[in-house]
Amino acid sequence: MNAFALTRLRAWMEGQGFARFFVQQPENFAWLTGGDNTVVTFRPVAAWLEVTPDGVRLHASQIEAGRLLDEEVPGLEVVRYPWYSPPAPQGPSDSEHDLTPLRLVLSPEEQARYRALGRDAAAALGESLRFADPGWSEYELAGAISEELLSKGIQPLVLLVAGEERLFRYRHPIPKQRPLGRLFMGVICGRRHGLIANVSRLRSFGHPEAQRLNQQVCQIEAAALEASRPGATLGEALESIRAAYQAIGQPQEFENHHQGGLTGYRSREVLARPGNPTRLEPGMALAWNPSLPGAKVEDTFLLGESGLENLTFDPAWPSAQVNGRLRPMVLEG
Numbered sequence: 001m002n003a004f005a006l007t008r009l010r011a012w013m014e015g016q017g018f019a020r021f022f023v024q025q026p027e028n029f030a031w032l033t034g035g036d037n038t039v040v041t042f043r044p045v046a047a048w049l050e051v052t053p054d055g056v057r058l059h060a061s062q063i064e065a066g067r068l069l070d071e072e073v074p075g076l077e078v079v080r081y082p083w084y085s086p087p088a089p090q091g092p093s094d095s096e097h098d099l100t101p102l103r104l105v106l107s108p109e110e111q112a113r114y115r116a117l118g119r120d121a122a123a124a125l126g127e128s129l130r131f132a133d134p135g136w137s138e139y140e141l142a143g144a145i146s147e148e149l150l151s152k153g154i155q156p157l158v159l160l161v162a163g164e165e166r167l168f169r170y171r172h173p174i175p176k177q178r179p180l181g182r183l184f185m186g187v188i189c190g191r192r193h194g195l196i197a198n199v200s201r202l203r204s205f206g207h208p209e210a211q212r213l214n215q216q217v218c219q220i221e222a223a224a225l226e227a228s229r230p231g232a233t234l235g236e237a238l239e240s241i242r243a244a245y246q247a248i249g250q251p252q253e254f255e256n257h258h259q260g261g262l263t264g265y266r267s268r269e270v271l272a273r274p275g276n277p278t279r280l281e282p283g284m285a286l287a288w289n290p291s292l293p294g295a296k297v298e299d300t301f302l303l304g305e306s307g308l309e310n311l312t313f314d315p316a317w318p319s320a321q322v323n324g325r326l327r328p329m330v331l332e333g
Contacts, residue, residue, distance in 0.1 A: 001056065001073075004107035005031050010053060012102055021097075022059075022089035023049040027265035030194020031103050032056075034113075035072030037064075042157060042191075046086045048093070049073075061086060103265050105283040111302060114195050114285065117154070118300055118311030121190040121197035124148035126314045129203045129331060134180050138163050141186060142175040149190050157196065158189035158267060164207065168293040171257040183207035183330075185296060189267040196267050198260075198287035199312045200298035203331040210330045213295035220244040220290040221297045222323040224259065225308060228286055228301070234261055234276040241272075241290060253292055260288035263300060285311070297327065 009032065013021050023029055024044045029037040037047045046061040047068055058076045060068055061083040069078055081087055089095075106114065128145040138161040149156050162173035164181030173185075187200045204210035223244035227237040238259060245254045261272035263285045270278050280286075282305050289298040301308040310326075313319075319326040 002032055002034060002107070002110070004109070005102070006051070006056070008102045009051060009099070012099075013051070013053075016092075016097075018092050020050055020052045020091045022091055022093035023051060023099075024089075025094045025099075027103065027194065028094050028099050031099075031265050033073050034193045035068070036194070037068065037072065039064075041155070046081075046083065048089055049076075050079075050089075050091075059087070059089075100269055104262060104269060104278075105281055106264065106285065106302075107283075110195065111283070113193055114197075114300075114302065114311055117190070117192045117195055118197045118313075120152040120192075121149070121154055121188060122199050122299075122312040122314040123316070124152055124154065124190070125186050125188050125199050125201050126317045129184075129186055129201050130316075132180060132184070132203065134182060134184075134205050136180050137177050138166075138173075138175040138180065138184075139177055141180060141184065145186055145188065149188065152192075154190040154192045154197075156188055157191050158187065160187035161185065171291055181205075183210050183294065187296070187298070194265050196263060196265065197312055198263055198267055198289070198298055198300045200289065200296045201317065201328060201331070202296070205333060209294060210332075213292055214297070214330045216248050216250070217290050217292050217295040217297050218322045218327050219248060221288055221327070222325070224288040224290065225301070225325060226323065228280060228288075228303060228308060230280055230282055230303065230305065232280050234270060234272040234278045234280070235274060237280075238272040238274060238276065241288070244290075250292060257289075257291050259290055260298070261286070263287040299328070 026038050039045050048059040050057040058078045063083045065080045128148050132141050142161045161175040163184045166173050182205045185202045190197045223240040227240040241259050242254050261268050262270040284303045286301045299312040318329045
């Protein structure tokens with residue numbers, strides 16, 4: 001169990017006057033246990049955690065109870081029920097109460113897990129793109145990325161691939177049977193032990209616009225990273241991003257895709273929207289993803305007292321200094 005998370009939840013329960021609380025949503029189950037209560041991607045199976053001031057019990061169907069106890073939440077007391085007759089939780093639950101604010105500040109143990117995940121996720125995506133060929137289809141690259149991720153125990157919750165033909169048209173390019181061509185992109189939101197690493201990378205085989213577009217999108221991201229300081233709000237950071245699009249002469253592109261926000265146990269725990277009052281604190285994780293037609297930059301950062309730590313830095317991927325930070329370039333050839 002995550003003692004840090006359990007303490008936060010119990011303090012919140014006390015403030016709400018709850019003697020018990022039931023948890024089933026995958027992001028909350030993983031936050032409390034480090035385990036996974038899903039079979040279908042990011043949908044909970046018939047299993048609940050019952051949290052009280054002095055204990056935690058697992059309520060699970062006869063199908064799932066044994067596996068969950070063996071592999072996900074060992075040592076918990078379990079209440080089993082027939083698979084065909086799931087009971088409703090006998091008390092308040094995370095189906096009616098949003099626990100997102102409790103999850104946003106990560107404990108030192110969670111941060112350590114995030115660092116390991118970030119390294120592995122970035123390496124998996126980078127290796128896949130380095131191995132790819134312009135003649136591959138988007139499906140083939142998506143398959144290679146999935147293989148690399150799953151070999152490291154990382155579940156690809158989001159997997160986007162765009163070749164030259166579609167990269168300039170769509171911000172969320174679900175892979176298709178289209179050739180990669182001279183410029184292509186891979187995007188992942190990879191989940192392990194509940195936490196999610198968000199990474200985007202591009203590769204060029206002599207595309208004439210690749211490097212110029214990447215420089216522009218990195219300028220936009222630099223404004224976001226500079227604004228991501230303890231005490232700032234997400235809304236304030238977003239206004240810095242909006243101004244950066246204007247500075248490169250592309251103000252309309254701010255409207256064509258969300259810009260990112262806080263991450264952690266969901267790919268975006270809190271999406272940055274205009275005026276969002278969420279105040280940044282040390283221990284929070286951020287993933288900004290500014291984009292232009294043909295360009296995108298994205299990594300997962302941990303906010304500390306002294307600044308940002310790039311959790312998905314890949315030393316094998318080409319990078320360059322942008323406003324004092326190493327940022328990924330487009331891999332050529």
